[in-house]
Amino acid sequence: MNVVNLLRIALRALRRNKMRAFLTMLGVIIGVSAVIAMVAIGQGSKQSIQDQLTSMGSNMITIRPSSRQTIGGGARLEASTLQTLTVKDAEAIASKAPHVSAVSPMVSTRGQVISGSYNWPTTIQGVSAGYLDIRDWELSDGIPFTDDHVRGAAKVCIVGQTIVDNVLPGQDPIGKTIRFNKVPFMIIGRLTQKGENAFGQDQDDIILAPYTTVQKRILAITHVQTIFASAVDQESSEVATEEITEILRANHKLQPNDENDFTVRTQAELISTVSSTSQMLTILLASIAGISLVVGGIGIMNIMYVSVTERTKEIGLRMSIGAKGRDILLQFLTEAILISVTGGIIGVVLGVTVSKLITVFFAWPTLVSEGSVVLAFVVCAITGIFFGYYPALKASRLDPIEALRYE
Amino acid sequence: MNKIVDIRDLRREFVMGDVVVKALNGISFSVEAGEFVTIMGSSGSGKTTLLNILGCLDKPTSGTYLLDGIEVGTLSRDELATLRNQKIGFVFQSYNLLPRTSALENVELPLMYNPSIGAKERHERAKQALEAVRLSDRIHHLPNQLSGGQQQRVAIARALVNNPVMILADEATGNLDTKTSYDIMSLMQELNHQGKTIVFVTHEPDIAAFSSRTITLRDGKIISDRQNTNVRSARDMLEALQEPK
Ligand SMILES: Nc1ncnc2c1ncn2[C@@H]1O[C@H](COP(=O)(O)OP(=O)(O)OP(=O)(O)O)[C@@H](O)[C@H]1O
Ligand SMILES: [Mg+2]
Numbered sequence: 001m002n003v004v005n006l007l008r009i010a011l012r013a014l015r016r017n018k019m020r021a022f023l024t025m026l027g028v029i030i031g032v033s034a035v036i037a038m039v040a041i042g043q044g045s046k047q048s049i050q051d052q053l054t055s056m057g058s059n060m061i062t063i064r065p066s067s068r069q070t071i072g073g074g075a076r077l078e079a080s081t082l083q084t085l086t087v088k089d090a091e092a093i094a095s096k097a098p099h100v101s102a103v104s105p106m107v108s109t110r111g112q113v114i115s116g117s118y119n120w121p122t123t124i125q126g127v128s129a130g131y132l133d134i135r136d137w138e139l140s141d142g143i144p145f146t147d148d149h150v151r152g153a154a155k156v157c158i159v160g161q162t163i164v165d166n167v168l169p170g171q172d173p174i175g176k177t178i179r180f181n182k183v184p185f186m187i188i189g190r191l192t193q194k195g196e197n198a199f200g201q202d203q204d205d206i207i208l209a210p211y212t213t214v215q216k217r218i219l220a221i222t223h224v225q226t227i228f229a230s231a232v233d234q235e236s237s238e239v240a241t242e243e244i245t246e247i248l249r250a251n252h253k254l255q256p257n258d259e260n261d262f263t264v265r266t267q268a269e270l271i272s273t274v275s276s277t278s279q280m281l282t283i284l285l286a287s288i289a290g291i292s293l294v295v296g297g298i299g300i301m302n303i304m305y306v307s308v309t310e311r312t313k314e315i316g317l318r319m320s321i322g323a324k325g326r327d328i329l330l331q332f333l334t335e336a337i338l339i340s341v342t343g344g345i346i347g348v349v350l351g352v353t354v355s356k357l358i359t360v361f362f363a364w365p366t367l368v369s370e371g372s373v374v375l376a377f378v379v380c381a382i383t384g385i386f387f388g389y390y391p392a393l394k395a396s397r398l399d400p401i402e403a404l405r406y407e
Numbered sequence: 408m409n410k411i412v413d414i415r416d417l418r419r420e421f422v423m424g425d426v427v428v429k430a431l432n433g434i435s436f437s438v439e440a441g442e443f444v445t446i447m448g449s450s451g452s453g454k455t456t457l458l459n460i461l462g463c464l465d466k467p468t469s470g471t472y473l474l475d476g477i478e479v480g481t482l483s484r485d486e487l488a489t490l491r492n493q494k495i496g497f498v499f500q501s502y503n504l505l506p507r508t509s510a511l512e513n514v515e516l517p518l519m520y521n522p523s524i525g526a527k528e529r530h531e532r533a534k535q536a537l538e539a540v541r542l543s544d545r546i547h548h549l550p551n552q553l554s555g556g557q558q559q560r561v562a563i564a565r566a567l568v569n570n571p572v573m574i575l576a577d578e579a580t581g582n583l584d585t586k587t588s589y590d591i592m593s594l595m596q597e598l599n600h601q602g603k604t605i606v607f608v609t610h611e612p613d614i615a616a617f618s619s620r621t622i623t624l625r626d627g628k629i630i631s632d633r634q635n636t637n638v639r640s641a642r643d644m645l646e647a648l649q650e651p652k
Contacts, residue, residue: 016505325485
């Protein structure tokens with residue numbers, strides 16, 4: 001029998017029982033669309049976390065003091081209280097590490113910012129002129145501070161939008177003076193808005209000032225809390241990490257068997273850590289949805305079994321007019337596959353639509369990947385074959401005379 | 408003459424536990440092309456069993472069966488299916504039309520299993536077959552929109568469509584009233600006059616009177632095999648019925 005006739009026979013048979021075919025399909029539709037939507041949610045959140053981490057500067061390298069030092073009975077000190085990193089370290093990295101393009105020390109503290117009758121609790125970060133490049137951060141207004149400002153510990157700053165909204169509402173911030181812990185700063189620039197980061201923190205709630213200013217006028221310290229560096233490109237971040245480690249070990253005069261008193265982490269490491277967590281989430285969601293796909297498949301098998309019994313007489317008739325066992329087998333198999341594939345197509349469309357709607361209505365990031373569509377579709381086609389085969393085989397083995405006599 | 412059916416010492420036994428039912432117990436006869444044979448006999452005499460073997464749905468326990476010159480006994484299940492598809496047209500007592508399927512599609516069905524026939528030819532031949540049973544105006548009707556007689560005519564069209572060498576009917580008028588039975592028999596006679604070989608199982612002697620030959624079975628054996636000298640015309644009988652009394 002040729003394929004066209006086979007399809008025609010199966011289609012005609014399904015058409016005779018539209019409602020049942022549709023209800024059978026429903027299981028597959030729900031299964032496939034659930035798989036696609038769930039994977040889309042998982043992938044979407046993974047992607048958005050990655051995007052945000054990348055937007056922080058994908059070549060960024062973070063150097064922090066490490067808790068190697070201990071006090072008294074071996075208790076380790078909290079990292080932020082450690083004073084092992086210095087401006088000299090930052091300068092050494094900048095001048096000696098060939099794969100590092102920019103370096104910025106950082107000191108930060110929380111405090112109250114005041115302007116006129118407004119005040120707002122926020123964070124001030126003391127950084128160098130290169131910091132904006134390292135973070136891939138741009139100004140929407142004004143100018144960045146310069147190396148001269150840093151050298152002179154100038155009382156200038158760049159503010160995030162949240163600061164403007166809270167202490168200078170409705171005003172042009174450039175040129176205005178705000179006070180941070182009583183120290184006056186002149187605003188020379190405004191950062192472009194970034195919104196919340198992957199961990200829900202407001203990235204615009206920040207004031208950037210020269211690190212020298214923050215060190216001397218606010219904190220009265222000489223060490224730095226963190227050093228940010230930028231690898232020349234993403235591929236060289238590992239080499240850059242090694243260079244930095246070596247330079248710092250030399251600077252800190254560590255013996256070969258001494259542990260590092262600092263940690264060097266690349267953004268890529270952070271991304272991969274976070275990604276693997278959200279990958280787990282995706283797999284979990286997909287497997288829950290996958291179960292519903294299997295249930296849909298069992299639904300097909302169930303209906304096909306009922307259908308074979310109910311249509312025994314039809315099978316007998318078909319055999320009496322010349323259908324071979326194989327023709328019957330293929331007919332029932334084709335019916336099962338048509339149900340699952342049609343259900344699969346509708347499920348894909350529905351799944352993609354649902355994913356989009358989730359993004360529109362709940363503002364959840366979703367990402368429909370081609371892989372998940374193909375996978376869901378292939379799985380459901382295989383489901384059709386697998387669960388359709390046994391009922392079809394049963395049908396094809398009927399004896400024509402007995403089948404005809406069946407009431 | 409051209410023998411369509413030639414059977415020799417045909418036996419069919421059913422084993423039911425310890426009991427062996429001899430449904431056919433040594434039957435021999437042949438049917439020439441163009442004959443209209445009725446098979447009669449009381450219930451359980453083996454008529455259906457014989458017809459199933461003639462129609463290649465069942466195989467004899469022993470004996471030989473030549474259908475249109477082909478030795479059926481040695482064929483496989485698939486070869487039997489092909490034979491049924493191309494040489495036999497079945498008509499059943501309960502019509503056996505596919506429900507919710509138009510007359511045309513029902514008639515097309517046997518051609519669906521014949522790979523050498525394309526969609527266009529299938530369509531044409533199904534229409535012609537429906538025309539031959541005078542149902543051209545009902546081709547898109549569903550079985551439940553047709554009377555019993557009309558449904559049986561669709562079934563006859565389905566039996567004709569593959570242009571078989573022989574039409575086999577098992578109590579094809581069993582579910583119909585006298586008038587409709589005569590109508591079906593007049594159609595059968597018409598087909599027979601056009602040259603179709605027909606083997607028709609029936610209980611009723613007045614139906615057998617429309618055939619050219621009657622074979623009577625009892626307990627799986629032939630007890631009589633007579634040529635019918637006085638073949639009655641079903642059309643005349645039908646007209647006589649319709650005349651006002
Ligand atoms: N599949 C079977 N298994 C066992 N015995 C069977 C089977 N088919 C038929 N028989 C037996 O064979 C004998 C002949 O049956 P068959 O159906 O051929 O009779 P029939 O002449 O067609 O009767 P009816 O006029 O009632 O249709 C019966 O005794 C029946 O019980
Ligand atoms: Mg019978």
